[in-house]
Amino acid sequence: MTDKGSTPNHHVKLSLQTTLTSEQQEILSDEALQFLERLxxxxxxxxxxxLAAREARQAAIDAGTLPDFLPETSHIRDxxxxxxGIPDDLQDRRVEITxxxxxxxxxxxxxxxxKVFMADFEDSFAPGWDEVLDGQQNLRDAINRTISYINPENGKEYKLCDDPAVLICRVRGLHLPExxxxxxxxxxxxSLFDFALYFFHNYKQLLAKGSGPYFYLPKLxxxxxxxxxxxxxxxAEDEFGLSRGTIKATVLIETLPAVFEMDEILYSLKEHIVGLNCGRWDYIFSYIKTLRNYPDRVLPDRQVxxxxKPFLNAYSRLLVRTCHRRGAFAMGGMAAFIPSKDPERNEWVLNKxxxxxxxxxxxxxxxxxVAHPxxxxxxxxxxxxxxxxxxxQLDISREQDAPITAAELLEPCEGERTEEGMRHNIRVAVQYIESWITGNGCVPIYGLMEDAATAEISRASIWQWIKHGKSLSNGSVVTKxxxxxxxxxxxxxxxxxxxRDTFQQGQYQEAANLMSRLTTSxxxxxxxxxxxxxYLP
Structure with a gap:
């Protein structure tokens, strides 16, 4: 366990590439840095x-070996x-906001x-340095109930209510560096940076109030x-003298390869895991990315x-059956709509x-x-x-269902590719990328709260349409x-x-250049x- 007599920063072998403010030094304290260094x-x-294993697996899929359940781990599935087990304050997760x-x-x-707030350092967040450290400070203040905010424009003050939601921290994916x-x-x-700081600063206070250090793990x-x-x-538990299973995690099943290993993922984390989540938007992106070489599995407009759709419904049902068999939660996916001030439009949103x-x-x-309160x-x-x-709904086993097959999970998706859909994809992706590279990863666009998955689907779809020379419904062949x-x-x-002013003051041309580079590579x-x-500082 780290003690108060820990060595100062200059003995830490981690090399910091920037200077810290006094507030940032509280978050990146000597003790926190030493724990991070040990991790x-x-x-x-x-x-x-x-990450190299991912590439090797993708190369095999590109070469014609479709994803399937692993024969070498059948003993785990069977x-x-x-x-x-699941802590008491996570037993009811009927609605989570992210x-x-x-x-x-x-x-x-x-x-x-x-019931739960998933505080996100990943897809709805652009991880600029100051923003990452501010986010850690904000979560620590929330857990200590010292957080407040005054809107500089109107003086409105924001404070925590008496019974706030349970906090879960989503760290960055393994592919993202700091x-x-x-x-x-x-x-x-x-991912290690986000985990280390959130855990180090908050585990004592969380445990003292009957909760715990809870995490969402993305992109596995x-x-x-x-x-x-x-x-x-x-x-981490051993370092701080905590019992095994104190740290709990929910894993997002948002990649196509992972859906074939849900039992194995639960088993590998069985002391720490409480559930899996249908990360549907990233899952759609992953379907495109994983099956990029297969002309018969090209998706239509993302709106449809x-x-x-059979491949997504099969994924949802398999996740429920797998999780409940193992005593784990099966969380549903994101509703990205945001309320509208127009009554007719808002009624349509609520019906959706x-x-x-x-x-x-x-x-x-x-x-x-949900993405909006x-x-x-x-x-x-x-x-x-x-x-x-x-x-x-842990009592719902779905054991009477016919087994979900690999063919169902990979089933091609019917629907049109339209010029309107392609143009919409381009506008959304450019606006999102512009926002992300200027420091904002959560953006309302055309009535939806968009995160990185949206732009990923948009550019990957068009890339795949170009690769396979697919036609739009008007007969135009999609080319570079x-x-x-x-x-x-x-x-x-x-x-x-x-x-004109907003457009010229933004980085829309830079965003378009990045989208062009990604889509035509x-x-x-x-x-x-x-x-x-x-692009981020």
Missing amino acids: VQRFASRVPEL SDWTIQ GPVDRKMVINALNANV KHLLWQGEAIPG QAYQEAAWWSDVFSF VTME IQTDKSLEAKNGHDGTW GLADTAKAVFDKALGARRN ALFEQMLQEELIVLELELG DELVNFLTVPGYE
């Missing part, structure tokens, strides 16, 4: 190996076992009519990655790729939420996600009705030239929509946030 020394070298870690958002989300701290000349994994592709996280958690959440509740999910009541009403006196022409035309549309770039990170 990095022990675990960072495995991350490139895990045997009876359950996870260690969002980035800026101060006002943290307060509003914790005060919303939800360039401001180097270990042996290399940027450290952003294989059970070996889950096992790595289990080792990280166990190491809904949870009713009700339909979407009813499907999840019927499938047996234990809860769901204004949708919490509608989502909650659906799950209140489905749950009745129960706190969750057609995309570049539409991109320039849609920049003009955006300038009209946003206003010969090889599909894995994540736009990796080259995008170069």
